[in-house]
Amino acid sequence: MDCGIHAREWISPAFCQWFVKEATSTYGSDNLMTTLLDNLVFYVVPVLNVDGYSYTWTNDRLWRKNRSKHLSSSCLGVDLNRNFDAGWCKLGSKNPCDETFCGTEAESELEVKALTNFIRTHSDIKLYLTIHAYAQVLIVPYSYDCKTTPCHDELNEIAKGATHALASLYNTKYNYGTGATVLYPTSGVSGDWSYDHGIKYLFTLELRDVGHYGFLLAESQIRPTCKETMLAIKYIAKYLLAHPY
Numbered sequence: 535m536d537c538g539i540h541a542r543e544w545i546s547p548a549f550c551q552w553f554v555k556e557a558t559s560t561y562g563s564d565n566l567m568t569t570l571l572d573n574l575v576f577y578v579v580p581v582l583n584v585d586g587y588s589y590t591w592t593n594d595r596l597w598r599k600n601r602s603k604h605l606s607s608s609c610l611g612v613d614l615n616r617n618f619d620a621g622w623c624k625l626g627s628k629n630p631c632d633e634t635f636c637g638t639e640a641e642s643e644l645e646v647k648a649l650t651n652f653i654r655t656h657s658d659i660k661l662y663l664t665i666h667a668y669a670q671v672l673i674v675p676y677s678y679d680c681k682t683t684p685c686h687d688e689l690n691e692i693a694k695g696a697t698h699a700l701a702s703l704y705n706t707k708y709n710y711g712t713g714a715t716v717l718y719p720t721s722g723v724s725g726d727w728s729y730d731h732g733i734k735y736l737f738t739l740e741l742r743d744v745g746h747y748g749f750l751l752a753e754s755q756i757r758p759t760c761k762e763t764m765l766a767i768k769y770i771a772k773y774l775l776a777h778p779y
């Protein structure tokens with residue numbers, strides 16, 4: 535699971551931290567969490583885009599990209615979630631000054647390389663969760679194309695169950711489906727790459743809200759967002775445990 539690939543989506547790193555705290559503090563008392571931790575290894579990247587995230591605290595709260603330099607332009611940064619080798623730059627921008635600049639080539643960015651190398655060297659990874667905000671959607675592949683995956687029906691069913699579990703706490707409504715249909719078509723995203731790399735269970739979450747606060751989600755919503763998201767993650771992980779491959 536990774537969080538904070540986009541710098542300004544602060545609720546995302548908050549969730550990864552919450553997940554670790556909650557997992558470790560409920561191990562032994564919560565039956566499902568205990569079963570999950572006894573049977574699965576979770577790798578959590580709390581802030582993938584460290585430089586960008588730091589920059590949102592010091593200079594520009596709404597910065598999205600990383601902070602890498604380019605030879606051809608004085609503009610900084612690449613949209614890390616356009617830099618993966620999955621339909622790379624089919625839809626992203628080739629202009630370094632744009633927010634969705636996809637980089638000079640696929641995996642040109644150190645953060646993306648670090649993640650893909652980690653996944654390549656851990657062939658036992660069965661589930662990949664990548665946490666964004668905002669939109670309240672649970673996305674299954676693909677985003678770079680309107681095509682669906684061979685596992686589409688199963689993934690969509692899991693997404694349905696997970697959004698149902700999430701809504702059981704505060705009645706927060708989520709949509710689910712392929713990225714190209716429930717959000718917008720994008721290319722070079724980590725989810726599509728991971729799926730193409732062989733990870734069957736693949737979900738991108740866009741957390742609260744649907745635009746009222748947007749990236750500036752109110753502090754009072756951090757805890758409820760984390761609590762409800764946890765239910766979706768536990769649902770998905772439980773499914774994986776019951777359906778190994």
Ligand SMILES: [Zn+2]
Pocket residue numbers: 539540543615666667
């Ligand atoms: Zn994002």
